[in-house]
Amino acid sequence: MKWYFYWALRQLFPAGRPFSFFALVSILGVALGVMVLLIVQSVMNGFVHDIRDSLARTNGDVRVFSSALLDDWREVAADLREREEVEAVTPFAQGIVMVQEGPRPLFPQVWGMDPATGPEVLPVDSFLVAGTLGDLDDRSVFVSTGVANRLGVGLGSDLDVYTPLMLERMKEEEVLLPLNLRVAGIFETGWNEVDRNTILVTLRTMQELYGLGDRVHGLTLRLADPGAAPAVARTLDAELPEPLFARSWMDLNEDFLFVLRLEKAVLFFIMIFIILVASFSIAISLMTTVVRKTREIGLLGAMGGSRFGVGACFCLQGLLIGAVGTVLGVAGALGALHFRNEILRAFASFTGRGDALVEAYGFAYLPVHYIPLDFVLVAGFSLLVSTLAGLLPAWRAARLQPAEALRSE
């Protein structure tokens, strides 16, 4: 072992004591920085992951649209089903209607879903909080929790559904009566925009509401590999004939996903300052050591220690503090994240406001999602910054002339 590596280690773990106090404080600083950064990132990732998940689940992996209404959709669907990357295909039609229950009108999105193939593509079953999938027929409707709450309807209630088609017909002096549908189910996707204002009907009902005949707006696809959605969408888009085009759920929500990524980047940038501050404490404690040990450093020179060795010793201390701190920080973060719900519950019961937490944020537990690259980035950054923090003291130590250092009082 090189003498400077040895001395660096011994300064951190001196004889007769388990560790040096200076080193301990610096190590804790780094560990705290790394830990907080990783916890915040991972919980943030958890929320983002949940959001993306419900986005993907409510949108379907890929959608095929047509610039006009699709009438040969059965053939297109059959062709798509032939592809090996496609697991299931279902037609969709969607629009806006007005629903009324008593005096309150509402203008929800309406989705038309084919009861036969729809559930193969979208996990409608898992969205249902009341009712069963089999109850959806051409005279019934599923409403989202938001719609149910605002209209004050429940299972078995009747809804009057008014469509834009009525206005068309009115011009031709025809009167179309609102469709009376029975609420057969209430659903919640976890995707707020949908849950606030959506109703779900069978495709046939939707076609009737919008006067589509047998035509649909497009097709929704479920892929064998959901992760391949953007790539598959690109290929389909290139290969499908003219009025058809394909978009993945990510393309359809590009702006929103960009905001999520931006949020994460900004958070990372802000939190990284914790590690920077910790590195200052390393620099200061090492600098103090250099000043405190000036004569010892001079003596090392007199004993044949090179300037490089003297400098390396302090640089290595920065690196070692960074390494130990990073390991502790990563371990601490993993531990805290693993017990996050226990910690949250303990905190809630300590403050006696557990219910308030659930009410305000709509969650009773913290989601978490581990992204290995985040861990590698944070660990690498913390190691780099700690080593850099050792550079200034190292430079000062290496610059000391042994003769002058020995004379210093």
Next chain:
Amino acid sequence: MSETDGRTVLAAEALGKGYPLPSGWLQVLENLSLRIGAGEAVSIRGESGSGKSTLLHLLAGLEEPDRGEVLWEGEAIGRWSAARRARERGRRVGMVFQAPHLLPELTAWENVLLAARIAGRADRSARDRAAELLERVGLGDRGRQRPAQMSGGERQRVAVARALLNRPALLFADEPTGNLDESTADAVFALLRQLVLEEGAALVLVTHSERFAGRCDRSCHLERGLLAGGNGVE
């Protein structure tokens, strides 16, 4: 006297060294020459500020002279790179100062062994020799103690053991007993003198004590930048 087998281990030729002062120039050493044979013990005395420490630093290659040359066993050290000089110093030269300057985070034994680590040869035999030297300075059972747990005299004895670990041909001691009370100083000096004899190293001792100077082979006096008396100048 037990000295010289005729071989010169250390020579200084026409050394000159000065320092800039705010008000001019301080010439500390002037045209100073010196020759020390293998195993010889030479004491250097002089007023405070006469340049004894400066001379020792020049001889040990810690500072560079303005003029003249220092030779270790016939080799001019001024021609070496700073790194080479440091390396050679670690192997051929031992140094003891007024304060022991032990590293506080190492035990006594580890402090002694550090000399071998720096020279890149902390092998089995170096470890044994460190323990043996501690034994010979009378601290055989104190190797695991930290400097903070030792007295001033004990620490200085550890420093002596450390200086001798790499079997240097030359030992420089700058007032090694200056911080110690009289009886401890006597004991440490006696030990130093004896070990140097046993090891066959040459000793250059800066001291204020006439008694210690008298127990060296040769005694010189540094005055106005020149060595005088005790056949200091050859």
